[in-house]
Amino acid sequence: MCMRGTKGRFLGFACSILAAAGLVAPADAYLYWTKPSIAGAPAFGGEPGITLPMPGAQPKELAAGLLWTMRAGLNVAALQCQFVPALATVRNYNNMLHQHGSELQVTYATLGAYFKRVKGKDWQTAFDDFTTKTYNGFSTLQAQLIFCETASSIGRQTLETPSGHLGEVATQRMREFRNSLVPLGDMAFVQRYTNVQFDPIVDPRCYNKKGKEIRCKDK
Numbered sequence: 001m002c003m004r005g006t007k008g009r010f011l012g013f014a015c016s017i018l019a020a021a022g023l024v025a026p027a028d029a030y031l032y033w034t035k036p037s038i039a040g041a042p043a044f045g046g047e048p049g050i051t052l053p054m055p056g057a058q059p060k061e062l063a064a065g066l067l068w069t070m071r072a073g074l075n076v077a078a079l080q081c082q083f084v085p086a087l088a089t090v091r092n093y094n095n096m097l098h099q100h101g102s103e104l105q106v107t108y109a110t111l112g113a114y115f116k117r118v119k120g121k122d123w124q125t126a127f128d129d130f131t132t133k134t135y136n137g138f139s140t141l142q143a144q145l146i147f148c149e150t151a152s153s154i155g156r157q158t159l160e161t162p163s164g165h166l167g168e169v170a171t172q173r174m175r176e177f178r179n180s181l182v183p184l185g186d187m188a189f190v191q192r193y194t195n196v197q198f199d200p201i202v203d204p205r206c207y208n209k210k211g212k213e214i215r216c217k218d219k
Contacts, residue, residue: 036146036184040175050174052133056118063167064110069134070154070170071096071104073177076138077151087148092155099159100166107167143183150180 043050045062051069054062078093097104115123115130140147154173161169 038179043174061114067170072134081148087152096158147180
């Protein structure tokens with residue numbers, strides 16, 4: 001992410017200094033020098049903490065719930081992450097809807113059929129509640145940086161994914177997406193200060209003038 005060319009000489013110089021210090025951010029990271037590792041195992045729908053409960057759902061319906069949850073998270077990111085235009089969360093989301101519209105329509109229909117089957121005449125209200133709670137589940141403030149960084153990465157992957165395979169992205173990335181809701185600092189700085197050794201704090205009353213440890217005196 002270092003600018004080059006005549007207008008970018010100063011930034012180029014600054015980036016060279018950062019590179020020498022080992023602090024240049026990788027090409028897929030905008031908000032971190034070293035992005036925290038939050039990847040997780042594949043998810044298939046119905047896992048606690050990944051999607052909302054769907055009692056009695058069939059595997060196809062659980063997969064639809066997983067994809068719908070990822071879509072909702074990317075929609076939230078499109079609204080919350082505009083403070084960094086380079087993340088392109090709005091563009092990624094809109095392009096995903098265009099590129100994968102057919103698969104998302106099938107997903108919506110599958111979920112609608114599930115709620116009709118388990119909720120009867122109240123299916124629409126139940127479906128709306130499910131969608132609202134799913135959106136609310138991605139609301140974050142303290143973890144906004146890692147959430148937005150992750151959403152941008154997932155959004156780019158959806159655009160690199162052929163039509164009809166969007167669900168595979170949800171399977172691969174949804175656990176990571178959920179993990180991004182936990183605040184994490186930049187690992188570049190965590191790594192640099194994890195092994196710092198500090199001398200123990202000592203009570204001066206327990207040492208004589210020559211620095212030899214003695215029986216501590218009462219106050």
